[in-house]
Amino acid sequence: MRAIALALVLGLAACGRAQPTATATRDASGFPKPDRPVSPVVSARWSSEPVRDSKKEADAVMRAAGVQAGMTVADIGAGEGYYTIRLAARVGPDGRVLAEDIVPAYHDALATRVLHDKLDNVSVILGKPDDPGLPPGSFDRVFMVHMYHEMDQPYSVLWHLRPSLKPGGEIVVIDADRATDAHGTPPALLDCEFRAVGYRLVRREAMPQADGYLALYAADGARPAPKAITACQA
Numbered sequence: 001m002r003a004i005a006l007a008l009v010l011g012l013a014a015c016g017r018a019q020p021t022a023t024a025t026r027d028a029s030g031f032p033k034p035d036r037p038v039s040p041v042v043s044a045r046w047s048s049e050p051v052r053d054s055k056k057e058a059d060a061v062m063r064a065a066g067v068q069a070g071m072t073v074a075d076i077g078a079g080e081g082y083y084t085i086r087l088a089a090r091v092g093p094d095g096r097v098l099a100e101d102i103v104p105a106y107h108d109a110l111a112t113r114v115l116h117d118k119l120d121n122v123s124v125i126l127g128k129p130d131d132p133g134l135p136p137g138s139f140d141r142v143f144m145v146h147m148y149h150e151m152d153q154p155y156s157v158l159w160h161l162r163p164s165l166k167p168g169g170e171i172v173v174i175d176a177d178r179a180t181d182a183h184g185t186p187p188a189l190l191d192c193e194f195r196a197v198g199y200r201l202v203r204r205e206a207m208p209q210a211d212g213y214l215a216l217y218a219a220d221g222a223r224p225a226p227k228a229i230t231a232c233q234a
Helices: 004-015 049-054 058-064 082-091 104-116 154-164 187-196
Strands: 072-076 096-101 122-127 139-145 167-177 199-207 212-219
Touching: 058 072, 058 082, 058 199, 072 082, 072 154, 082 096, 082 104, 082 122, 082 139, 082 212, 096 104, 104 122, 139 154, 154 167, 154 187, 167 187, 167 199, 187 199
Parallel strands: 072 096, 072 139, 096 122, 139 167
Antiparallel strands: 167 212, 199 212
């Protein structure tokens, strides 16, 4: 564990130069485009479910994120539904899970799985690349697991997610500490991009069970206008 902690500290120090930049272009809605590479979506899964369960990944992540029975949670970029299924069991019959993906084939396959498994507390929706389409004031936790680096419009997505949080709600990010074009996000860059849209870092910790780190963010202050958001540079 000392080696893991040291690696995380060194990673944070190495990535500590993420700064806002005025050079990024903007989309038609006025949001800045990310001033760094974006990884392609290559699969509906991060790793096989038996392997992930052998590491007790979901248990460790949900415990660290404070997921409890009766909560309402969202799984953004849900893919094949590894977290969707386990979150449904964790929040129980009095809780709700909304699973979202922007790939129609992933959405359809997960909807079929939810129906087959009779998960009455789960809904599956098809989102858009710039807006997951979550209902306002609804979620205690919003999960983004090993997919943040694949979003080509992160500022727009984070901006649209803010109203969906309940008071005290948090966004949960799991990612690897490596470059965004290598399917990871350096922690300092992640902090900068969240901060640009009006979030504050609540806590970050090493999450070796998920081959990366966990970061929790909460809304902080007023949500900025899209054209007031400045992109970050790795």
